[in-house]
Amino acid sequence: MSYVESETARIEAGLRTRKRLRSKSNLLRYIWFNRYLYLMLTPALVYYLIFHYIPMYGAIVAFKDFSITKGILGSDWAGFKQFDYLFSQDKFWQVIKNTVIISLYRLTFGFPAPIIAALLLNEVRSRAFKKSVQTVIYLPHFISWVILGGILINLLSTDSGVVNNIIKLFGGTPIGFLSNETYFRSTLVFSMIWKEFGWNTIIYMAALAGISPHLYEAAVLDGANRFQRLLYLTLPLIRSTIMLVLILRLGGIMEAGFEQIFVLYNPAVYRVSDIIDTYVYRIGLTDGRFSLAAAVGLFKSLINFGLLVIANWLSRKMGENGVY
Known part of the structure; x- marks a missing residue:
């Protein structure tokens, strides 16, 4: 050199x-x-x-045969023994299937609901009416599932429930909304939407509040009607917010709502309602099989992480910002 x-x-x-x-x-x-x-x-x-x-x-x-007396570090190493046992159990795959199905139902029907509600409220010009509606639809969010579960059980009871009394009044047969496998998942999804969609509209209302009124005025001058302003102005401007929320929802696809299902389900509908979280609760806290419960929880977390990464990658491919 x-x-x-x-x-x-x-x-x-x-x-x-x-x-x-x-x-x-x-x-x-x-x-x-x-x-x-x-x-x-x-x-x-x-x-x-x-x-x-x-x-x-x-x-x-x-990855251990956990013993309370030995502690976490002192327990014997078991490798992938717990995972081998899990993957060989038909019950495990059944709860995975139930979790995915219920989560997809919640995503399909629950995700658009707050967006639609926010768009409708954004078109309301009466400030007093808008605030009243917002308050009414927000309230169920502050009711715990323990209380709400008791209310739903009383409302949907086949013997004295208000809903079934109305059905019988019109000559129908009482429906076991919480005891019939055919109706249980639909009841879960409907009650979840009713409880949470109002609170979730806050995110989209905040995004809509950030849109400049001058853009709408310019669109009106160009002759755009309400539907066209919604389609070509409002939705594109809140698309990044929608994508961000969607990514987070997809990342939690293995979370099907433990509190709600734990309060509402019963042995008659275990086959269609038992999800990963309730399964972990039973085998971990009830049966004392902590290593097996930890293996299920770790498997669920890895699936959630993978889905979050994939959803974030797809969002960036579509030209939107991701969560990282």
């Missing part, structure tokens, strides 16, 4: 080193400049560290 080449290489290396130091210095200055914002963020970071990241070491229970 000639003297000129060696000097050039030395200068380039020096420039790269200086650039790295400058970037680190800029980062430190940026953090110091925003120190109060990071200080406000500290409690949330500590919360996630203590309750979400540190407990991750417990995932190794899925």
